Amino acid sequence: MLKLIFTENGLYIEKLDIGIDEFINTRVAIARCASQPIAIAISSASMLLPNGVPTLTELVMAINQEAMHQIAINLVDSDCVEVSIARGHWITSTPDAETGIFAVTLSDRIESALFKLWQFSMVLLPLSK
Numbered sequence: 001m002l003k004l005i006f007t008e009n010g011l012y013i014e015k016l017d018i019g020i021d022e023f024i025n026t027r028v029a030i031a032r033c034a035s036q037p038i039a040i041a042i043s044s045a046s047m048l049l050p051n052g053v054p055t056l057t058e059l060v061m062a063i064n065q066e067a068m069h070q071i072a073i074n075l076v077d078s079d080c081v082e083v084s085i086a087r088g089h090w091i092t093s094t095p096d097a098e099t100g101i102f103a104v105t106l107s108d109r110i111e112s113a114l115f116k117l118w119q120f121s122m123v124l125l126p127l128s129k
Contacts, residue, residue: 001015001017002016002104002106002115003102003103004045004103004104005100005101006102008099013115015112015115019105020089020103020104027040027101028040039090039094039097040089042088042090043088045084045102045104048081049081049121050079051077051079053117058113058116059110062107062110068107070086070087071083071084071106071114085102088102089103
C-alpha cells in the first residue's frame with residue numbers, strides 16, 4: 001500500500017506493508033480516540049515528478065507490462081511529468097481539505113517504482129534551488 005501525504009509543504013510518500021482496510025480502520029480509531037473529525041472518500045490523486053530519469057522508465061514499463069489502467073503519466077514539460085492515480089481513498093479532517101492522505105493499493109512493482117521515483121525527486125529538489 002502507498003500512503004501519499006499531501007501537505008502545505010509538499011508531497012511525501014510512504015510504502016506500507018499493511019492492507020488498505022487495516023490502515024483506514026486504524027486511522028478511524030485514532031480519530032475517534034482523539035475526538036477529531038475524519039472524512040474518507042474515494043478519489044483520485046496527481047503528483048508532479050521528474051522526467052527523463054531511469055526510475056520513470058521503470059514505472060512506465062511496470063504500468064505497461066501489468067496493463068495497469070489506474071495510472072496515467074502525462075508530460076508536463078521537459079523537466080516534469082504528472083502521474084495520476086485514478087482511484088484511492090482520500091482521508092482528511094474535512095471533506096473539502098486540500099491537505100490529507102491518499103491511500104492506494106497497486107502492484108508491488110508499481111508501488112516500488114513510484115516510491116523510488118518520488119525518492120529521486122527529493123534528491124533533485126535541493127539542486128533546483
